[in-house]
Amino acid sequence: MxxxxxxxxxxxxxxxxxxxxxxxxxxxxxxxxxxxxxxxxxxxxxxxxxxxxxxxxxxxxxxxxxxxxxxxxxxxxxxxxxxxxxxxxxxxxxxxxxxxxxxxxxxxxxxxxxxxxxxxxxxxxxxxxxxxxxxxxEGRPVETGAPKGYPATTFKATPRAGFFVDKDTVKARIGDPSTAIVNALLPQYHQGLEPSRYGRSGRVPGSVNVPAPTLVNADKTLTSLADAEAKFAAQGVTRDKNVIVYCGGGISATIDLLLLTQLGYDKLTLYDGSMGEWARDPSLPIETD
Structure with missing residues (x-):
């Protein structure tokens, strides 16, 4: 569900x-x-x-x-x-x-x-x-000026485990058949065909590619759930797997994560360091086409 x-x-x-x-x-x-x-x-x-x-x-x-x-x-x-x-x-x-x-x-x-x-x-x-x-x-109202803000509160978090993972966890999951590692960057960067501003070109070995921009419509809304489901399924990303998503800086990957959440995937996590960390660490493996 x-x-x-x-x-x-x-x-x-x-x-x-x-x-x-x-x-x-x-x-x-x-x-x-x-x-x-x-x-x-x-x-x-x-x-x-x-x-x-x-x-x-x-x-x-x-x-x-x-x-x-x-x-x-x-x-x-x-x-x-x-x-x-x-x-x-x-x-x-x-x-x-x-x-x-x-x-x-x-x-x-x-x-x-x-x-x-x-x-x-x-x-x-x-x-x-x-x-x-x-x-x-759509011509809806806007206002200008600095933010007026809201009255301050005492915000108390109730942290949920597993929403972020580090490079050691990602490295340990490479080749694990129960895990799908998903790269949300564009194909040319996933394949290592163009220089990367993050460091070494390429991807986390074994990761598949569901680019965040392909999940967004021309009007900046997100694609339909049926289209998203098809794109993830085509890359072997299924609900029974532990899914790790990454991108360049842990930002665009959250578009993938939102759609996966809507689709009912519940074993989701974000590699926060993403390629901004991975590509700059020569001790970590990297893969290109």
């Missing part, structure tokens, strides 16, 4: 605006290019400027890299400790008893990353299908 959908439509959200139980957050981040040879694959820039230029009325803004990531870790966007997240979400008034809706601009992957993080903390949020792009395309 599939779980209740974590998605919310623009129409459903529009009907909720002004509800005191709604907690609505813009999660947008931008990955800007860095000079060749840089120690990081890209520069993370918070979407506060685009938030100020136009956001869904009443929304607050969450800075993924600034407040909600382990900034001491070399790969960007690594999951920080629970205490840091409890303090950060509490500052933004996040309350598990409220209706939590997440959205982003350009790609839903920023909001799906927060969705996955919150699930790991024991909180079920919803993601706006199509994000601000679809909202604006």
């Amino acid at each position: 599939s779980q209740p959908t974590p998605l919310i439509t623009t129409g459903q959200l529009a009907a909720m605006l002004g509800d005191p139980n709604l907690r609505l957050y813009d999660c947008t981040t931008y990955n800007e290019p860095v000079p060749p040879g840089s120690d990081v694959p890209y520069r993370a820039v918070p979407g506060d400027k685009t938030f100020a230029a136009g956001h869904i009325p009443g929304a607050d803004f969450l800075d993924l890299q600034g407040e909600f990531s382990d900034t001491s870790a070399r790969p960007l966007y690594m999951m920080p400790d629970v205490a840091q997240l409890e303090a950060a979400f509490g500052r933004h008034g996040l309350d598990a008893s409220k209706t939590i809706v997440l959205y982003s601009i350009g790609s839903m992957m920023w909001s799906t990353r927060f969705w996955w993080m919150l699930r790991a903390l024991g909180v079920d949020a919803r993601v706006l299908d199509g994000g601000l792009d679809k909202w604006k395309e």
Whole structure:
């Protein structure tokens, strides 16, 4: 049986605006290019400027890299400790008893990353299908200016085990017939046909490819469950397997994870370091076509 959908439509959200139980957050981040040879694959820039230029009325803004990531870790966007997240979400008034809706601009992957993080903390949020792009395309209201925020709360997590794994776990699962390792990057990077900004070109050995961009429609909404099911099945990703998903920085892989969750897969985890860690560690095996 599939779980209740974590998605919310623009129409459903529009009907909720002004509800005191709604907690609505813009999660947008931008990955800007860095000079060749840089120690990081890209520069993370918070979407506060685009938030100020136009956001869904009443929304607050969450800075993924600034407040909600382990900034001491070399790969960007690594999951920080629970205490840091409890303090950060509490500052933004996040309350598990409220209706939590997440959205982003350009790609839903920023909001799906927060969705996955919150699930790991024991909180079920919803993601706006199509994000601000679809909202604006439909002519729905926006407001400008800095976030007004919500009253601070004391946020207490109830962590759920198994939502994130490290490189040692991934390495140990290579070749395990009970495990499916899924790469959410585009085929040219999965196959090692183009240089990678993460380091060595290629993939985790034995991993299959279900690129996150192929799971997104032209209007920025997610593809149908039937289409997603077919794409995962074609790569041998079945419900009986332990599924590990990765990408470049642990962000776009959460699009795969959201759809797999909708499809009723329940043995899911994210390799948080992804290729940002794997490709830079010469002790780890890598595979190309």
